[in-house]
Amino acid sequence: MTTIDRxxxxxxxxxxxxxxxxxxRVADVAPLFHEDGRVLLPYAPLGIPQEVAGRPAIGDYYEALPQMIGALNFSDYRIQATETPGEYVAEYTSDASMRATGTSYRNTYITKVTVAEGQIAELTEFFDPIRLVxxxxGTVVPPETPEIEEEVHD
Structure with missing residues (x-):
């Protein structure tokens, strides 16, 4: 386990x-969070929790990640402070492959992170869930839409 530099x-x-x-390096993740920290994934598809609360649960969540996916290879970090002290918006990309399918997984993320006392209090990650599915x-197919008849105006 990594020692955190406060x-x-x-x-x-x-x-x-x-x-x-x-x-x-999933063992290094939970120590970065407050004991009562939260991870929110509002766009997570079925089967992936939309909220993980508390450092032990966060540790368990990330410990399971390597079973599902190879290294995410996050890159292109852009981290900007908001007007609220301790609140940041991070943008980054991933380039990985899924273990079960061998399929490439690339995504773009926008994440709101609140840091307090040197630890993450809350992390809300937004990503395109269709790419993950x-x-x-899996597949995501929109329903067929009926043709819209053009109205003729005199």
Whole structure:
């Protein structure tokens, strides 16, 4: 387990999280969170929790990740502070493959991160869930829409 440097800046904590998850050093993830930290995944498809609360549950969630996917190889980090102290928006990309299907998984993420006292208090990750479903072997097909008849106006 990694020893956390309590003197890391907020952006360094976020980068440490991205580096750990992106390289699947999952044992390094939970210590970056507050004991009561939360991970929110509002666009997670069925089978993936939309909320994980508490450091032990966060640790369990990330420990299971390598069974599903290869290294995410997060890159192109852009981390910007918001007007709220301790709150940041991080943008980044992934380039991985799913273990079960061998299918490539690439996505773009926008994540809101709240850091307090050198640890992540809350992390809300937004991503395109269709890319994940397709990489897992599923399909997303929109329903057929009826043709819209053009109205002729005199």
């Amino acid at each position: 003197h890391l800046g907020d952006k360094q904590v976020i980068e440490a999280y991205l580096d750990a998850v992106g390289s699947l 397709e990489a897992m072997g």
